[in-house]
Structures are given as C-alpha cells and as structure tokens.
C-alpha cells in the first residue's frame with residue numbers, strides 16, 4: 001500500500017497550522033519526480049497572521065530579551081541543530097536533490113551560522129561622537145522590528161541561516177517564506193527553535209507560492225525589513241512592493257561569476273576548483289563560477305584538462321552521492337535545456353559533457369555537466385545566469401582584456417583570480433566589479449564570517465559576517481545637551 005504523503009504545516013507563534021484556506025502544494029523528490037509530501041499553500045491572510053504574531057513577539061516577550069540571553073538562546077539552537085544534523089541533511093538532500101554529502105555540509109553550515117551570530121549578539125554596539133561643548137552624542141543600533149525573509153530553494157538551510165540567525169541575534173522577529181520547491185528543512189528548524197526556547201512569534205515560517213505568499217510578505221505594511229535571495233527579476237518586484245511602504249530591502253540576486261586563469265597560475269590547484277565551482281549543487285549556486293576566462297597561451301591545454309575532468313563527472317540520485325544530483329524541478333531543468341538549445345542554435349562548441357548514471361530514475365530532473373568553448377562575450381550564455389551545470393569558457397589576451405571580460409555582464413557577485421604575480425593580484429582585486437574577489441582560491445569554503453552580497457544586478461546589501469548585523473539594525477543618533 002502506498003504511504004500517505006507527509007503533511008508539512010506552517011509554523012506560526014510556535015504552533016503548526018494549515019493555511020487558512022486549507023490548500024496545499026505537492027512536495028516533489030527531484031531524484032525521481034515523485035510526490036512525497038505536501039506543504040501549505042498560504043496566501044495573504046496567513047502572512048498577515050504571521051506578521052501579527054511577529055509584531056506581538058517584538059513588542060512583547062522577545063523584544064524584552066537581553067542581548068546576552070538572545071545569545072544563549074541562539075547557542076542552544078545551534079546545539080539542537082547539531083544534534084539533529086543528520087535528519088536535517090537527509091531532509092535537505094531529498095527535498096532539493098543535492099547529494100547527501102552536500103546536504104551534510106549545509107546542515108553543518110547552518111549550525112555554524114547560529115553559533116557565529118549567537119557569539120555576536122552581545123557585541124554590537126554604538127559609538128560616542130565628539131561634538132560641541134555641552135553635548136554628549138552617541139549612536140545605538142536597534143532592531144528593525146519585524147523582518148521578512150524570502151528564501152530560495154537552492155540552499156534552504158544555509159540561506160535561512162545566514163539571514164535569520166543575524167536577524168534574531170539583533171532582536172528582530174522573523175517571518176520566513178521559503179521556496180515552494182524546497183522548504184521542509186526550514187520548517188523543521190523553526191520547530192527546533194521553539195524547542196530551544198525562542199518565545200512565541202519570534203520566528204514564523206509560512207510556505208506557499210512566490211506570487212501569493214512571497215508577494216504578500218514583501219508588500220505587508222507591518223514588515224520593517226525584507227531580505228530576499230532569488231532571481232534579479234523577482235528581486236525587482238520584491239523591492240517595488242517593499243518600496244510602497246518605504247521598507248528597506250537586502251537583495252542577493254545571483255551572478256555570472258568569472259574565474260580568470262593567467263598563464264602563471266598554479267594549474268594543479270586551479271583545475272579542481274574550477275570544476276567544483278560550477279558542479280556544486282548542480283550549478284544552482286548564486287556564487288557558481290560559471291564563466292572561466294583563460295589566457296591565450298594556456299587556453300588549449302587548460303581546455304583539454306577541463307574537458308577530461310568534465311567527461312568523468314557523473315550525475316545521479318541524491319542518495320547515490322555522486323558529483324552532482326538532479327536539478328531542483330522540471331521547471332529549472334527546462335530553463336537549462338532552453339540555454340543549451342540556444343547553444344546549439346548559435347553553434348557553440350560543446351567541448352565535453354559528463355553523464356547521467358543508468359540507475360537514475362527516468363522521472364528525475366537530471367542534466368549532465370556541459371563545458372562550452374570559446375563563448376563570445378555577446379552570447380546569451382556568457383551574459384546570463386543559467387543556474388545549471390554549464391561552464392562557459394572564453395580566451396583572453398592580456399590583463400586589460402581579462403578585466404574587461406570579467407566586468408562585461410550586468411552581474412557582480414563573486415570572482416576568482418588565478419595568478420602567482422603579486423602586483424597583479426592587487427590590481428585585479430581592485431578592478432573587478434564584485435562583492436567578493438578570491439585570489440588563488442574560490443569561495444573560501446563558504447566562510448560564514450565573510451561579508452557576502454553583490455553589485456549591479458547581483459543586488460545590494462551584505463549578509464554574512466559581522467556586516468549582516470548592520471543590515472538588520474538601524475542606527476539612531478542620540479544628542480544630549482547638558483550644558
């Protein structure tokens with residue numbers, strides 16, 4: 001007898017509840033395309049309920065918790081996440097399709113986010129400002145109030161962690177709208193937060209479609225700050241909705257991040273990183289190194305090494321724990337196919353392609369990794385975020401051309417530079433338009449401590465590190481005239 005799909009409810013004011021209208025959405029396993037559960041299909045009234053719960057937490061119990069006690073609560077939550085790490089990893093892996101090793105890494109990163117921001121909660125303070133005689137002037141950092149968090153499906157645990165841990169650490173009450181394509185782990189963490197002792201309403205999770213629940217959260221006048229991670233187009237819509245009530249937004253909108261390989265690069269070190277930066281999470285990573293720019297003198301040999309590595313890559317079900325899993329949804333797979341079909345139409349060279357293992361279920365959303373050669377700067381595949389395991393390679397002549405190509409898209413999230421020339425390392429660090437530049441490494445292993453965010457179409461505002469604490473607070477200046 002087939003088992004009944006498990007229902008995953010909203011979590012508002014520390015209680016699980018169905019959507020007001022009782023509607024649900026299916027939860028699909030990307031590894032086989034089968035439905036294995038349901039989530040609430042929430043709408044504006046559910047969002048409103050969550051915002052009201054958050055408001056009363058902020059005005060009530062949660063708002064009165066001292067910074068030191070917030071720190072203790074978040075540290076307790078970090079401990080509970082750690083204790084339930086394997087369960088969270090399995091949930092994340094099944095829901096998103098990512099190989100279980102990646103699911104485990106994401107669960108570990110989540111606990112690290114809470115640990116980091118627990119430690120930071122009581123270390124954020126203002127300054128005193130020398131002013132005219134007879135005055136004492138100081139600044140204080142205060143929580144915004146109710147913060148809205150719209151989370152995508154590619155790294156639900158990690159992106160929840162980086163934004164919610166920082167928002168809670170600074171005393172905000174949160175309403176989270178995770179993505180309809182993958183949100184089970186986030187609901188589970190909200191329940192753990194209640195177990196850790198977070199008061200009612202401090203953390204609420206409401207699931208549903210972007211155009212319904214997400215839009216309702218962005219435009220809710222009771223929300224004091226919105227952080228959004230997702231596509232550039234939806235980011236624009238979210239910012240417009242929030243602007244209607246003058247609500248500040250932090251936007252992380254993905255990228256088309258270049259890795260630049262100079263002739264003097266340590267190729268032994270660079271090659272595995274170049275491959276991993278595009279196949280991690282099947283290329284569905286905002287900071288994916290999705291363009292590789294190769295200096296002319298080493299172009300052919302680097303391409304040959306990359307091609308050999310790509311040909312050996314295997315995609316398969318999450319549980320098989322191969323190089324990559326399926327894409328998250330049929331819709332995402334179709335997006336990637338559209339780009340690959342464009343690549344054929346514009347007669348790009350397919351330098352190499354990996355494979356999908358025979359044991360992969362036919363209903364899963366698999367795409368073998370693809371390496372494309374000599375992709376011109378004007379081509380759509382050079383310019384746009386594909387968000388799949390597709391690496392575009394382009395040759396360059398000299399440093400000036402490398403910088404021009406690196407900066408030639410509307411995005412500016414991350415860049416990697418591979419060179420042994422010290423002066424060039426500094427020049428490129430300055431010249432590249434991006435929120436993070438990595439020299440002779442890429443991504444620094446995720447680095448919870450490292451401020452992250454973009455410029456241009458990659459968004460604005462910074463998450464991660466201490467910097468996030470500034471984004472989740474506003475600065476008040478107090479001037480006392482005492483004579």
Ligand code: TXE
Pocket residue numbers: 150151152153154177178179180208209210211213214215216218229230231232234235237238252253254255285286287335385386387
């Ligand atoms: O993103 P959306 P989609 C990019 C990537 C991908 C493309 C489309 O290029 O191919 O976006 O993916 C919610 N008001 N990234 O369609 O629409 C939605 O429910 C408020 C990059 O999944 O941006 C989900 O929770 N919210 C990225 C979240 O927004 C809305 C991660 C992301 O969905 C909404 C994901 C609306 N009107 C995709 N419409 C990254 N930067 O890591 C949707 N949402």
